[in-house]
Amino acid sequence: MGERPSVGEGSIRYIDSLDGVTADHLRGGFFVGWPNPPLPETHLRMLRGSSHIVLAINAETGMAVGFVTAVSDGVLAAYIPLLEVVPDHQQRGIGSELMRRMLAQLRNLYMVDLLCDLDLQPYYERFEMRPSTGMLLRNYDRQSGEDE
Numbered sequence: 173m174g175e176r177p178s179v180g181e182g183s184i185r186y187i188d189s190l191d192g193v194t195a196d197h198l199r200g201g202f203f204v205g206w207p208n209p210p211l212p213e214t215h216l217r218m219l220r221g222s223s224h225i226v227l228a229i230n231a232e233t234g235m236a237v238g239f240v241t242a243v244s245d246g247v248l249a250a251y252i253p254l255l256e257v258v259p260d261h262q263q264r265g266i267g268s269e270l271m272r273r274m275l276a277q278l279r280n281l282y283m284v285d286l287l288c289d290l291d292l293q294p295y296y297e298r299f300e301m302r303p304s305t306g307m308l309l310r311n312y313d314r315q316s317g318e319d320e
Contacts (some may be wrong), residue, residue, distance in 0.1 A: 179207070184237065184266060185229050186273055189195040192220060192284045193227065193236070200235045201258045218317060228257070228266045237261040240270040242278060248279045252286040271299055 187193075195212035203209035210218065216241075219225050219241065228238035238257035244250035252274060257267045278284045288296060293303050 183231050184261075184264075184269075185231050186269065187229060188225060188273070188277065190216075191223070193219075196305055197229070197234060197236050199262070200230075202236075202239075202256050204259055206315060207312065208317050210315075210317045214317040224274060224277050226270050226277070227233075228261070228270055230261075237269050238266045240274045242274055242284075244278065244281065248282040250281050250284045252284065255286075268298070271296075275299055 177292040193216070195216045198215045202215065211272075219227075219239065221243075222241040223244045223246065224242040226235050226240050229235070230237050238261060240252065240255040242250045242252045255267055255270060255274075257264075257270070261281075275284065285306075286296065286301070287306055287308060297303075
């Protein structure tokens with residue numbers, strides 16, 4: 173399991189495995205502003221279903237304070253659907269460290285894509301990503317990830 177505090181974040185450790193992670197570790201306030209946020213149990217299922225993950229863990233509390241996921245065919249392509257840091261840990265470089273670690277995991281692939289709002293494009297340009305066009309479909313009634 174890859175664990176190592178980033179520079180300036182001695183109380184944060186980064187892991188790329190779910191060994192020992194439970195839904196209780198994910199109750200820190202993710203998915204702010206989502207009308208139908210996933211429950212921590214569903215969040216854990218989502219992490220388990222991802223081909224690549226990196227979590228930021230508060231070393232003092234053991235709680236997850238950030239995560240990034242990717243889904244990949246393992247040959248040419250990967251998609252990064254989510255990067256989140258809980259509000260009280262934002263602006264500390266945690267999101268940037270999560271992205272650096274994820275992109276390192278995906279470095280041998282031909283394409284790594286993500287969708288983001290226009291105002292977030294400058295953030296992702298710091299990781300040598302370029303603006304592009306795309307299409308999407310959102311079923312907001314399925315946003316919680318729960319079976320209905």
